[in-house]
Amino acid sequence: MADLKVGHYRVATCGNISENVSGSGGRGILGRWNATERAWMDDEEFGVEKKDRELGMNREITRRDFLNGVTIGTGATLLGGPIGAEKLFAAAAFEEFAPEKASDYYPPSRTGIRGNHDGSFTFAHRMRDGESVNSLGEAGNTGESYDLVIVGGGISGLAAAYRFRQKAGHNAKILVLDNHDDFGGHAKRNEFQAGGRMVLSYGGTQSIESPGRYSPEAKTLLKEIGIQTEKFYKAYDTKLYAKRGTAAFFDRETFGEDRLLTGMNSTPWPEFLAKAPLSDAVKKDIARVYTEKVDYLPGMTREQKIAAVGKISYADYLTKNCRLIPEALPFFQTFTHDLFCVGIEAVPAFACYEAGDDYGSFSYPGFDGLGFSEHEKEEPYIFHFPDGNASVARLLVRSLIPDAVPGSTMEDVVTARANYAALDRAANAVRIRLNSTVVNVKHNGAKDAAKEVEVSYMRGGKLNTVKGNYCVLACYNVMIPYICTELPDAQKEALSYLVKAPLVYTHVALRNWTSFANLGIHQIVAPGGFHTYTALDFPVSLGKYEFPGKPEEPAVLFMLRTPCKPGLPVRDQNRAGRTELLQTPYSIFERNIRDQLGRMLGGAGFDPARDIEGIIVNRWAHGYAFTPFGLDLPEWKAGEEPWVLGRRPFGRIAIANSDAGASAYTNVAIDQAFRAVNEILSR
Ligand SMILES: Cc1cc2nc3c(=O)[nH]c(=O)nc-3n(C[C@H](O)[C@H](O)[C@H](O)COP(=O)(O)OP(=O)(O)OC[C@H]3O[C@@H](n4cnc5c(N)ncnc54)[C@H](O)[C@@H]3O)c2cc1C
Numbered sequence: 001m002a003d004l005k006v007g008h009y010r011v012a013t014c015g016n017i018s019e020n021v022s023g024s025g026g027r028g029i030l031g032r033w034n035a036t037e038r039a040w041m042d043d044e045e046f047g048v049e050k051k052d053r054e055l056g057m058n059r060e061i062t063r064r065d066f067l068n069g070v071t072i073g074t075g076a077t078l079l080g081g082p083i084g085a086e087k088l089f090a091a092a093a094f095e096e097f098a099p100e101k102a103s104d105y106y107p108p109s110r111t112g113i114r115g116n117h118d119g120s121f122t123f124a125h126r127m128r129d130g131e132s133v134n135s136l137g138e139a140g141n142t143g144e145s146y147d148l149v150i151v152g153g154g155i156s157g158l159a160a161a162y163r164f165r166q167k168a169g170h171n172a173k174i175l176v177l178d179n180h181d182d183f184g185g186h187a188k189r190n191e192f193q194a195g196g197r198m199v200l201s202y203g204g205t206q207s208i209e210s211p212g213r214y215s216p217e218a219k220t221l222l223k224e225i226g227i228q229t230e231k232f233y234k235a236y237d238t239k240l241y242a243k244r245g246t247a248a249f250f251d252r253e254t255f256g257e258d259r260l261l262t263g264m265n266s267t268p269w270p271e272f273l274a275k276a277p278l279s280d281a282v283k284k285d286i287a288r289v290y291t292e293k294v295d296y297l298p299g300m301t302r303e304q305k306i307a308a309v310g311k312i313s314y315a316d317y318l319t320k321n322c323r324l325i326p327e328a329l330p331f332f333q334t335f336t337h338d339l340f341c342v343g344i345e346a347v348p349a350f351a352c353y354e355a356g357d358d359y360g361s362f363s364y365p366g367f368d369g370l371g372f373s374e375h376e377k378e379e380p381y382i383f384h385f386p387d388g389n390a391s392v393a394r395l396l397v398r399s400l401i402p403d404a405v406p407g408s409t410m411e412d413v414v415t416a417r418a419n420y421a422a423l424d425r426a427a428n429a430v431r432i433r434l435n436s437t438v439v440n441v442k443h444n445g446a447k448d449a450a451k452e453v454e455v456s457y458m459r460g461g462k463l464n465t466v467k468g469n470y471c472v473l474a475c476y477n478v479m480i481p482y483i484c485t486e487l488p489d490a491q492k493e494a495l496s497y498l499v500k501a502p503l504v505y506t507h508v509a510l511r512n513w514t515s516f517a518n519l520g521i522h523q524i525v526a527p528g529g530f531h532t533y534t535a536l537d538f539p540v541s542l543g544k545y546e547f548p549g550k551p552e553e554p555a556v557l558f559m560l561r562t563p564c565k566p567g568l569p570v571r572d573q574n575r576a577g578r579t580e581l582l583q584t585p586y587s588i589f590e591r592n593i594r595d596q597l598g599r600m601l602g603g604a605g606f607d608p609a610r611d612i613e614g615i616i617v618n619r620w621a622h623g624y625a626f627t628p629f630g631l632d633l634p635e636w637k638a639g640e641e642p643w644v645l646g647r648r649p650f651g652r653i654a655i656a657n658s659d660a661g662a663s664a665y666t667n668v669a670i671d672q673a674f675r676a677v678n679e680i681l682s683r
Contacts, residue, residue: 055594056609057587061111097460099181100420100434107182108189108387108418113586114203115188115505115618120179123437123458127482133440139456139463146173148680149455149468151438151483153178154185155205155389155666156656157474158396159221159673161430164472165400167681174400174430175466177457179437183423184393186620187666191387192509194613195554200414200545201507201537202388203618205666210379218670225395226410229383236382237539240549241522246361249600250277254330254528258599262521265363282328289322289365296321297370305370309349313631314364317349322366334532335362335525337562341501341624342573345566351629361525361533384538386414386545389666394418400430411543435459441471441484447651470652470680474673476500476622477646477659487650494645498626498659499571502578506531506559508593509614515606517551524600530592531559534600554613559593570630578621589617624664625657647672649679 052058099105110117123136133139148164150157153176161174182188188203211222211229222229246264250257257277264272269287276283296317297305309317318324318332329344336347339355352364356375385391394413398405403422407413423432436459443450444467453471456463473480478499481492516522516536523535537556541547548554563577593615594608626643636642647660654676661668 051595052591054609055591055598056607056612057591057594059609059612061612061614097435097462100423103421105420106191106417107180107420108191108390109193110181111192111614111616113589113617113619114190116621117181117619119435120181120437121621123439124179124479124482127439128479133456133463136439136458136463139465141465144175144466145452146175146466146468148172148174148470148472149453149466150174150176150472150474151441151455152176152185152474152476152657153180153183153432153434154474154657154669155187155393155396156658156669156673157185157472158183158393158400159670160472160474160656160677161400162221162225162396163674163677164681165430167677171429175468176430176432177436177438177455178432178434181435183397183432183434184390185669186623187389187393188618189387189390189394190507190556190616190618192507192554192556192614192616194509194556195511195548197548197554198415199509199537199548199554199556200386201556201558201616202385202390202505203507203616204505204620204623205389205392206384206505207381207538208383208389208392208666209381211383211667212379214667215671217674218667221670222392225392225399226408226413227392227395228410231410231542232383232540235540235542236380236384237541237547237549238380238382240539240547241536244516244520244522247519247521247524247600248272248276249524249526249529251526251528251596251599260519260524260600260603262519264525265361278331279327281325282331285325285328286331289318289324290363293369294322295369295371296366302371305372306350309353309367309370311631312349314344314347314349314352316345318344318366331527332364333566334527334562335364337503337532337564338362338560340629341503341562341577342564342570343566346570346573346630348629348631361523361535382538382540384540385410386538386540386542386547392666397423397432401428401432404432409543414543414545433457433459436464438475438483439463441473441653442486443651443653447486450651453652468652470654472654472656472673472676472680474656474676477643477655477657478622480646480655484650484653491646491648491650494642495655497571497642498646498662499574500622500626500659501574501624501664502563502581502621503623504531504561504563504581504589504620505618506561506589506593507616507618508557508559508597508612510555510557511611511613512552513555513557514551515601515604515611516555518604519601526596526600529600530596531561533560534558534597557597559596569632571626581619581621586617590615593617625659625662625668627662627664647676649676649683652680652683654679 147168150160157176161176164174165172186204190201190203192199245266247260247262248264250259252258255277259277261275269290273283273287297308315329319326333343336344340347353367391413394405401422403419405416405418407416436457438455438457440456442454444452444454452467452469454465454467455471456465477495480495513536526532535558537558539547539549563580564573565576598608643660643662647655656673656676658664658669660672
């Protein structure tokens with residue numbers, strides 16, 4: 001069966017774009033949507049100043065060294081005022097622009113807003129908004145010429161470099177350009193200093209999911225870069241959380257009062273729900289659908305049932321077939337945010353059945369009596385480096401530029417400090433150039449006669465040009481029509497269809513995790529919260545990295561938020577969510593993080609002002625690749641799906657990225673890279 005899951009992990013509540021979102025419509029978002037300014041505003045009328053002090057908004061945490069993720073070093077402070085990366089970079093551009101060469105250039109430890117950080121999308125959005133390349137200034141020709149230029153330094157771009165070199169020879173000259181200040185794309189490393197030690201986490205791409213299902217090529221690549229997935233069976237401490245369960249947090253904005261209940265999914269439902277701030281009828285009905293084993297689609301064959309649950313949303317299936325009272329829906333509404341980035345009104349029931357209770361936190365009732373076969377046994381969800389798949393990216397970089405990531409094993413990569421100054425040396429056969437947004441890609445001459453491709457990019461506020469025999473576009477596919485204008489219109493239209501899903505992976509470094517230990521839990525589901533899922537990090541110790549397994553030790557919390565707008569078609573929800581994300585300032589995130597953690601854990605001794613040591617808001621405005629799961633999709637003929645039409649090679653240009661496989665997974669990013677490289681090499 002097709003794997004319809006969009007993504008992997010926990011997402012959060014829909015921040016409604018409304019005038020005032022502190023009320024129930026806003027689901028606990030502290031702040032105000034200012035319609036005139038079209039921006040999220042801090043709102044002193046909410047009495048936040050006093051509340052802020054209690055929450056610790058005035059406390060020194062690592063975040064204070066940064067504004068929206070941009071380091072305030074000497075160069076920056078000279079500029080004065082609020083600092084955006086492009087401003088900082090523009091200043092540096094008067095001299096040679098090479099921030100990566102500075103000894104303290106180390107993006108993994110930057111805090112504040114990361115992910116699609118400020119400064120990474122300025123020029124891409126200007127292209128989107130119709131500016132022409134000519135308006136960006138005279139292009140300076142670097143005089144550089146490569147065998148292959150790759151746009152996008154995520155796992156797909158790096159895998160394309162790896163594959164091309166493997167095929168074209170070790171001396172092949174390759175340039176990878178990426179608009180972020182770090183390589184890896186979604187596969188980013190978050191590094192905190194807390195409690196006097198380093199604690200790691202992941203900025204996006206979380207785990208190597210089901211590696212047994214990877215293609216032979218992707219499996220081989222993992223092996224060649226040194227990953228032995230069987231080692232995770234030892235590295236992942238499956239015992240640490242075995243006796244610590246899941247809690248549900250009912251927030252007052254959605255459910256009338258704040259209440260944290262432990263024992264979710266482990267206590268019989270009537271008992272678990274007894275103290276929930278829900279009406280008796282709602283409690284009874286939720287418990288019923290979780291416990292009764294009824295065939296809600298009587299008289300249908302298995303195939304008819306599968307077809308039926310594929311055409312109805314999970315919300316409708318619950319109310320129409322399982323006869324759940326509609327008042328019970330808010331409990332389930334955001335369960336699908338983690339995998340699909342939209343709520344249950346937009347996800348087919350069949351996709352929920354398939355998702356099952358993958359992660360032990362969200363389980364979807366209603367399918368037990370349908371007579372579907374048991375779920376195929378999945379590989380455990382343990383293939384996780386302490387910095388997530390950033391280690392996959394780092395191992396790829398190590399294989400391409402050994403100096404940049406010292407060491408030689410999958411263990412030592414975990415604690416290796418990347419040397420960013422080594423990424424783009426003239427002596428390297430492979431160079432990775434960060435902080436470089438590609439704005440134009442074109443054949444030098446007619447497509448079929450051209451001998452090279454010209455690639456222009458903005459770096460340090462200056463337009464530069466390089467040449468390549470070939471080019472692989474491993475960047476967001478929706479961006480391609482704006483930077484490769486010579487593509488046929490039909491292909492551009494297909495690429496534009498592939499709207500990504502926005503989501504936020506927030507990481508919070510804590511002084512200790514005793515509050516979780518006191519409650520006997522390791523994760524919290526918060527159906528109406530600003531972040532709808534919160535969890536202690538994956539307990540993985542690898543190489544010299546020891547997971548802080550004692551409650552008195554520091555910890556990194558994962559918190560998930562997905563902005564979406566129920567009721568709209570999925571891609572419009574994604575667009576609206578992206579707009580909201582890009583307009584939500586860091587202070588709103590911070591205040592909501594502190595407020596929510598205080599409300600959820602305060603009863604167990606947690607004090608947000610005292611216990612929070614660092615915050616990274618990994619804002620993925622362009623998150624999971626478009627995945628065809630929605631109820632509003634057209635019927636495409638095989639081979640005419642937008643991602644298939646969109647990824648067609650064009651002269652010397654090929655198209656990769658997980659978008660090109662319409663599936664938000666690392667194996668897909670690798671497979672698409674290999675396909676793209678094969679296409680250009682078989683010309
Ligand atoms: C929050 C999150 C969690 C995820 N978790 C998992 C997981 O657990 N397991 C899993 O298998 N997958 C996961 N994924 C899916 C993930 O997208 C893929 O696994 C993989 O990392 C995608 O790699 P990519 O290279 O295709 O795309 P990306 O990582 O998006 O890389 C593309 C790069 O191109 C850059 N770019 C775009 N436009 C330009 C331009 N004009 N100029 C220069 N550079 C440009 C982008 O900024 C980006 O850096 C997750 C995704 C997200 C967002």
